Amino acid sequence: xxxxxxxxxRLVLRxxxxxxxxxxxxxLCVVLFPFGVGPEPNILTRIAPGVLLIAALxxxxxxxxxxxxxxxxxxxxxxxxxxxxxxxxxxxxKVAAHWLVTGVPLLIVxxxxxxxxxxxxxxxxxxxxxxxxxxxxxxxxxxxGAALTLGARRSGVLLPxxxxxxxxxxxxxxxxxxxxxxxxxxxxxxxxxxxxMLCGALVLAPLxxxxxxxxxxx
Amino acid sequence: xxxxxNPARFLKIANAxxxxxxxxxxxxxxxxxxxxxxxSPPDYQQGDTVxxxxxxxxxxxxxxxxxxxxxxxxxxxxxxxxxxAEVYAKAAAPLGAGFTxxxxxxxxxxxxxxWGTWWVWDARLTSVLVLFFLYLGxxxxxxxxxxxxxxxxAGNILLLVGAVNVPxxxxxxxxxxxxxxxxxxxxxxxxxxxxxxxxxxxxxxxxFQSYFFAVVILRIRAGLAxxxxxxxxxxxxx
Amino acid sequence: MDGFLSMGGYAAYVWSSYGAAAVVLxxxxxxxLTGLRRVERTLATLEAAKPRRKRExxxxxxxxxxxxxxxxx
Numbered sequence: 001x002x003x004x005x006x007x008x009x010r011l012v013l014r015x016x017x018x019x020x021x022x023x024x025x026x027x028l029c030v031v032l033f034p035f036g037v038g039p040e041p042n043i044l045t046r047i048a049p050g051v052l053l054i055a056a057l058x059x060x061x062x063x064x065x066x067x068x069x070x071x072x073x074x075x076x077x078x079x080x081x082x083x084x085x086x087x088x089x090x091x092x093x094k095v096a097a098h099w100l101v102t103g104v105p106l107l108i109v110x111x112x113x114x115x116x117x118x119x120x121x122x123x124x125x126x127x128x129x130x131x132x133x134x135x136x137x138x139x140x141x142x143x144x145g146a147a148l149t150l151g152a153r154r155s156g157v158l159l160p161x162x163x164x165x166x167x168x169x170x171x172x173x174x175x176x177x178x179x180x181x182x183x184x185x186x187x188x189x190x191x192x193x194x195x196x197m198l199c200g201a202l203v204l205a206p207l208x209x210x211x212x213x214x215x216x217x218x
Numbered sequence: 219x220x221x222x223x224n225p226a227r228f229l230k231i232a233n234a235x236x237x238x239x240x241x242x243x244x245x246x247x248x249x250x251x252x253x254x255x256x257x258s259p260p261d262y263q264q265g266d267t268v269x270x271x272x273x274x275x276x277x278x279x280x281x282x283x284x285x286x287x288x289x290x291x292x293x294x295x296x297x298x299x300x301x302x303a304e305v306y307a308k309a310a311a312p313l314g315a316g317f318t319x320x321x322x323x324x325x326x327x328x329x330x331x332x333w334g335t336w337w338v339w340d341a342r343l344t345s346v347l348v349l350f351f352l353y354l355g356x357x358x359x360x361x362x363x364x365x366x367x368x369x370x371x372a373g374n375i376l377l378l379v380g381a382v383n384v385p386x387x388x389x390x391x392x393x394x395x396x397x398x399x400x401x402x403x404x405x406x407x408x409x410x411x412x413x414x415x416x417x418x419x420x421x422x423x424x425x426f427q428s429y430f431f432a433v434v435i436l437r438i439r440a441g442l443a444x445x446x447x448x449x450x451x452x453x454x455x456x
Numbered sequence: 457m458d459g460f461l462s463m464g465g466y467a468a469y470v471w472s473s474y475g476a477a478a479v480v481l482x483x484x485x486x487x488x489l490t491g492l493r494r495v496e497r498t499l500a501t502l503e504a505a506k507p508r509r510k511r512e513x514x515x516x517x518x519x520x521x522x523x524x525x526x527x528x529x
Contacts, residue, residue: 144379148372152362161358162376165351166383169390176393197386208379211296215371255474267466270473277477312487316480324473331469429481433488440492443499450502 008097049178250421284314309437
């Protein structure tokens with residue numbers, strides 16, 4: 001399983017395009033907002049959590065379509081499913097690689113962008129913590145959609161339609177936690193709920209991904 | 219359950235049920251519409267807009283009923299490879315989407331005169347909207363594959379994922395809503411619902427339910443016939 | 457009758473709700489019925505054609521390789 005993660009990471013490092021594209025998308029998406037809503041600091045501070053979260057969500061979605069597609073087309077996914085590693089393990093490894101490639105760079109860039117959006121500096125720790133819980137959830141849920149749409153016609157349109165409604169709870173709790181922090185309340189309950197969802201998704205999402213991958217190969 | 223697994227036997231039973239369901243639906247619609255539009259009094263707070271409830275509430279009930287039965291059918295299809303289950307799920311989906319759309323639309327039309335707005339980001343409205351998107355996603359996914367069996371399988375998995383998520387979504391938007399805005403005035407007419415309003419409501423609910431059964435039988439028949447067409451075509455191609 | 461049609465001043469809302477319900481329910485019914493008819497008709501033609509096809513198996517239209525690859529320099 002670790003070998004599979006490393007293999008995916010090597011592939012990404014060699015090509016490099018997908019990961020940097022998602023990151024660039026995230027940065028540009030956030031930078032566009034001050035042009036859209038105007039540069040008043042109060043408004044920017046107010047909308048900063050939502051903007052960062054939605055940009056992160058869209059960036060995760062953008063890179064998601066390619067998650068299984070390459071392996072599916074060149075047949076290596078079939079080999080992986082035939083290998084002694086159970087399909088759930090393949091699913092976890094692919095999701096972990098996706099998160100390391102797209103989620104972690106996001107965590108590093110997000111505080112800088114938050115400063116551009118006039119978020120108070122003492123909230124940056126909370127922002128990184130929330131994103132650290134939210135981005136793996138986005139990868140897990142998105143991977144279910146990516147596995148389900150393997151080999152579908154118009155999968156590029158289909159994937160957001162399936163995945164975005166399922167992202168709503170993540171968005172709500174992450175935004176509520178950040179808002180609570182901004183207004184001086186404790187973000188703890190929201191983060192705990194987010195953590196609980198992450199634990200649940202860690203168990204259930206690989207099952208669904210594995211079932212979908214097997215279905216794609218029957 | 220397994221007694222109905224055989225499509226031929228199912229068709230026999232379904233065809234016997236169909237006229238009764240259709241008839242019951244027609245009778246209930248006639249009685250419910252008469253009671254709802256003529257014989258029931260306007261509400262003392264909401265006036266005649268309360269009559270929208272006789273469409274809105276049954277549609278909301280049916281949207282939930284349809285999704286839960288589809289999720290159960292999806293589980294049956296995945297676990298026991300029940301041949302009818304996925305035909306049912308596929309047949310029921312457009313009906314569920316229709317009920318959900320109707321629920322949202324009439325809710326909007328009720329909200330406009332009563333709350334003064336077409337839409338609020340209330341927990342219930344938002345979760346029903348998400349339910350509508352789940353229906354659309356399922357229908358799009360099932361249709362997106364050249365091989366119908368693959369589409370059905372993917373759709374079943376999505377239905378189960380959605381079944382896990384619907385309670386979470388409901389819970390999360392309820393929580394989110396109470397954090398951001400005061401609870402909105404979501405209640406039926408007065409403190410308790412009067413018998414003069416309960417009867418048309420129940421009749422309309424029965425009408426919607428039997429309408430669903432009648433139409434879903436038609437759609438299942440179409441689905442089974444489509445499968446047969448497909449196997450015949452495959453047989454010819456070889 | 458006028459009072460009934462005006463619905464206490466809320467005619468637009470009440471009647472458009474009932475209208476929408478009628479459109480959705482009748483529309484789904486009609487779509488389901490036409491879909492069923494169409495499928496049953498294709499099924500009937502296919503089943504009528506089946507025995508004949510079995511006796512004289514249709515020559516599979518094997519896709520012949522296009523000579524494009526050879527003509528290109």
